[in-house]
Amino acid sequence: MRGKNVVVGIDGRPDCENAIRWGAAEAAARGVELRLVHAFVWAEFHVPLGPTDLAPGLRAQAEQIVAAAVELARKFEPGVPVTGSSVDGFPAAVLLAESMTAGLIVIGSRVTGRFLGMVVSSAGVELSAHAHCPVVVVRPTDDSLAGSSVVIGYDGSTAARTALEFGLEYAHRHELPARIVAVANRNGNHDLLAEIRPDAGDAELVQVTGHESERLLEYAADANLLVVGSRGRGGFTGLLRGSVSQTMLHQAPCPVAVIPPAAIEGPG
Secondary structure (H helix, E strand, O other): OOOOOEEEEEOOOHHHHHHHHHHHHHHHHHOOOEEEEEEEHHHHOOOOOOOOOOOOOHHHHHHHHHHHHHHHHHHHOOOOOEEEEEEEOOHHHHHHHHOOOOOEEEEEOOOOOOOHHHOOOHHHHHHHHHOOOOEEEEOOOHHHHOOOEEEEEEOOOHHHHHHHHHHHHHHHHOOOOEEEEEEOOOOOOOOHHHHHHHHHOOOEEEEEOOOHHHHHHHHHHHEEEEEEEOOOOOOOOOOOOOHHHHHHHHHOOOOEEEEOHHHHHOOO
């Protein structure tokens, strides 16, 4: 996960401004390049792409989106090297391909509002399940970037171990306190806190009871970032496969980092 660029998916909407801001800050913290990628979907349809007497053309509009995003990123983080590209294809396919070589993919949610169930795009769902690197979904509201801690969901699975490492490294880079929220395997009383305590450093350790979704959302209320794994053995890691992780992706009030299976198994 280290030494690779941060990729932000852009579409020209105001909603992606916070994703650019978040990605630029993370690229600065990692000391890597920021790459802004616009998926040019019109190339998939049989429509004219060039200029006409009445309009500059769809291809030119895409280049304008990229140029504006690059300018914005440079304003946010002047010291970060930034590149931008318009790539033919649908957003999910384009960003999945980018994830093969990226250290992190960042996307924005669609509109403001309390419930992200209406605004997390199909590309975001696809990336969170299948990307080859960690994926961060950033809410479009400024208050979502104002949290003061990193919250990590943990259930003892392989994905959760990777989420733990990701979350602790992020907290260290940004000098934020970390809180590890553990939920025991429902088939036993395994002491999850005991197994992670040697790696937790000065992170706060919490083991929860009750409804996992509700409890994790409570702890994420003042978070700068919430980190979860994907396809674990229950608890917080069954992203897109169960109600707990669906709730995290769609309702968490802060940016959510997801560790997909391919980010553990694959080259990313």
